[in-house]
Amino acid sequence: MNRLSRAHSFNTAAARYAANRPSYPPALFDAVEEFTGRPLAGARVADVGAGTGIATVLLRERGAEVIAVEPGDGMAAQFRSALPDVPVVRGDGNALPLADASCDLITYAQSWHWTDTARSVPEALRVLRPDGALAVWWNTPAFDVPWISAQHARIAQCSGVNTPAEVLPDDSRAVQLAGLAGLHVARRHLRWSRTVPLDTHLANIGSHSGFLVLGEPGTRAFLADERARLREIFPDERVEETYVVDLLVATRAGTT
Template identity: 75%
Template sequence: MDARSRAHSFNSAAAQYEASRPSYPVALFDVVEEFLGRALAGARVADVGAGTGIATALLCERGADVVAVEPGEAMAGEFHRVLPDVPIVRGDGNALPLADASHDLVTYAQSWQWTDTGRSVPEALRVLRPGGALAIWWNTTAFDVPWSSAQHERIARHCGVPPRSSVRPDDREAVRLAGLTGLRVVRRQIRWQRRVSLDTHLANIGSRSAFLVLDQAANRSFLAEERRRLREVFPEETVEETYVVDLLVAGRP
């Protein structure tokens, strides 16, 4: 399955994505503000690959003036339902429908991997004002949590991909981004947790692109077995999920 098909697979599960996906910790935005040398309040921000608006909502809570960019029709529809007062335009990171030097911050929450960096990096730099920044981040697996690490390996096998042994992006991604931009790049890792129902945890797994492109009967069987396994770890069916946000920020002179 090609990357484009996987990227657009989220449209088949937009409501599930909105209901089950994890958010992001406050500390992430503290780091971005520290890098920018200013508060996000009043900053013009483009949230690219915004999906259903999980990161957008948090940026708005910080007082940022946000426009969302999202290619998927169903995801954009869910975004509009959740955040009806926030502007959203259709487009993607490879060709931003935004004016030159118009934004203080361009963000990619869980979406950078869907871009062609040969195109998306110049586009982000084009849109940024002098002194602005490009910030990309992912919620990644906490591999030191035994049940989570074991589940990560089972998911990878089910999806037919090699399991990762570290968080993403690694240091090579930071070096690569610095090389593409010619700019200073800062990397931070921020650990955080959330407690959710077992149903929400399993729905989150099922909303991943690697799952959405697979046979749904096989997915249901896999998730039923995961339910059985996790009931042994969390008999009250409340799952404590641990994440490590991996954040890269590149500043424009």
């Protein structure tokens, strides 16, 4: 599957993405503040790969001064519709359209894996102030929940795509695979859940890149099968999704 095609696929489903993707728990932003040693309130933050603004909204609620960076036409349009008063500039993490030493924090919510870390790490360091930090995170499935683990295996088989952070098994390996070697990195796993209608759960699955490029017939057949399976587990058609946020916060060595 072409990686570039997957990256651009979100632009065709931006509204579906905004409506159905999970958000993030307050504990995530508490951890970011703990690791960076400063409050988000008043911090100058660049939310890169901001998509439809799911993380941007929460950063603003914590008092951060946020500028969004988003490469996709459809995602940027959805972002502007939802957050008309937040500046969004077009670009990506490999070549940030931001001034040197202009940010206290750069965040990547579900988007770090789309960058070339040989380029995106130096770019982050260029844009960050000397005591600034880079925070990257992913909502990953809680694989210790049997139905979630079984569903993820079916998703991977059908779409050919695994969860990005699934390949980060321990702290040292996580730092290496995330391209953050040489920086001071703190890591935390944060468990949380949401309960949503079955239709929302299925639409969330369908908004992932592997299914967006798979095509309508294959996606429709997979989701119909999942609907039948999940009705047996959740007869009231209310699905409890459990996630583990995998958070890494990187600073220049010696700054924390």
